[in-house]
Amino acid sequence: LGCDCLPTGVVPVTFKPTFLRYAKEYFLRVEFEDGSDIITNIEKLAFYTDQRNEVKQAKSLHIFAPIPLLEKITLVDTPGLNANENDTLTTLDELKNIHGAIWLSLIDNAGKKSEEDAIKANLELLGENSICVLNQKDKLSTEELDNVLNYAKSVFLKYFNELIAISCKEAKDEQSYEKSNFQSLLDFLTQLDTTALKEKFVKRKILNLCEILEDENQLFVGIFDRLLNQFQNYEKHLLLAYENFLKEIEILNHQILEQLKSISERISSEIFASVKEKDAYFYKENKGFLKKDLYTRYDYKAPYISSDDAFLAMFYNSDVMSKEFKKIKNELYKSFEE
Numbered sequence: 001l002g003c004d005c006l007p008t009g010v011v012p013v014t015f016k017p018t019f020l021r022y023a024k025e026y027f028l029r030v031e032f033e034d035g036s037d038i039i040t041n042i043e044k045l046a047f048y049t050d051q052r053n054e055v056k057q058a059k060s061l062h063i064f065a066p067i068p069l070l071e072k073i074t075l076v077d078t079p080g081l082n083a084n085e086n087d088t089l090t091t092l093d094e095l096k097n098i099h100g101a102i103w104l105s106l107i108d109n110a111g112k113k114s115e116e117d118a119i120k121a122n123l124e125l126l127g128e129n130s131i132c133v134l135n136q137k138d139k140l141s142t143e144e145l146d147n148v149l150n151y152a153k154s155v156f157l158k159y160f161n162e163l164i165a166i167s168c169k170e171a172k173d174e175q176s177y178e179k180s181n182f183q184s185l186l187d188f189l190t191q192l193d194t195t196a197l198k199e200k201f202v203k204r205k206i207l208n209l210c211e212i213l214e215d216e217n218q219l220f221v222g223i224f225d226r227l228l229n230q231f232q233n234y235e236k237h238l239l240l241a242y243e244n245f246l247k248e249i250e251i252l253n254h255q256i257l258e259q260l261k262s263i264s265e266r267i268s269s270e271i272f273a274s275v276k277e278k279d280a281y282f283y284k285e286n287k288g289f290l291k292k293d294l295y296t297r298y299d300y301k302a303p304y305i306s307s308d309d310a311f312l313a314m315f316y317n318s319d320v321m322s323k324e325f326k327k328i329k330n331e332l333y334k335s336f337e338e
Helices: 042-049 085-095 115-118 140-157 174-180 184-188 192-275 307-316 321-337
Strands: 018-022 027-032 037-040 058-065 076-077 101-104 128-134 160-165 275-285 293-306
Touching: 027 042, 027 192, 042 058, 058 085, 101 160, 101 321, 128 140, 140 160, 160 184, 174 184, 184 275, 192 321
Parallel strands: 018 058, 101 128, 128 160
Antiparallel strands: 018 076, 027 037, 027 058, 275 293
């Protein structure tokens, strides 16, 4: 960047994604969690990255600098994967949106299992467009450096397109810049095929979307299958309930008919008991020449139903019929409630 911009330290100090972008002059843009942002001097970067300062929580930091390399690509400085849980989650979330990776590690950690495990967890982001960079090679002798590089390449090179060792400390000094091997990193970045990077990124995103859609489809298929099973079970329940209802109606009809038959027999018995006789007569014309226009009266006993007596016997003088009707009514109500 031509100047000291990003925070450095023995322990990880980056806690928010920091984007390095191209502009004609240096400045800093801070994006906050509430959606607001500010443009300020690049010297204020430390103020917004120091978690001890009581300021609004930053979501991301954007450093703009007049560096030709940044016209072609945008670099993102992310928190580490082994610092703490929040830093790891922030980094993993940002890794989803990158086209390639510079896997920066201290040369003392080269080949460690924890480092390899972190690499394996992000294999889809690595490969031909990624480079493993081991920093602080100035701490080792030439022989020690060769041994470390040979071992690191045997472990890591299958995951990266290239593996190099650099010294950022030596790169700051013009006299030791060539020895720092920092130019190898810049050469790798300038030779990146941005078109291929974009195509691979789009393909990866589309595949991720397809996986999400497939998972969502499987979820809905499972839900619909369970709903179908529930509806089928409920349909069986309704059909069985309907069959039982028809059987109960048939039994109920038989019971009602028997009860009505009993009532009708009682009514007929009361009506028959109310049948009485009364005197009646009729005239019949006599036959014969001398008996023409003469009629003979015939008297007889005619049966009739005394409706008043029958009605009184059934409903007023006795409450048997009333009890029978109430009994039938209550039994009908009870049958339908059940």
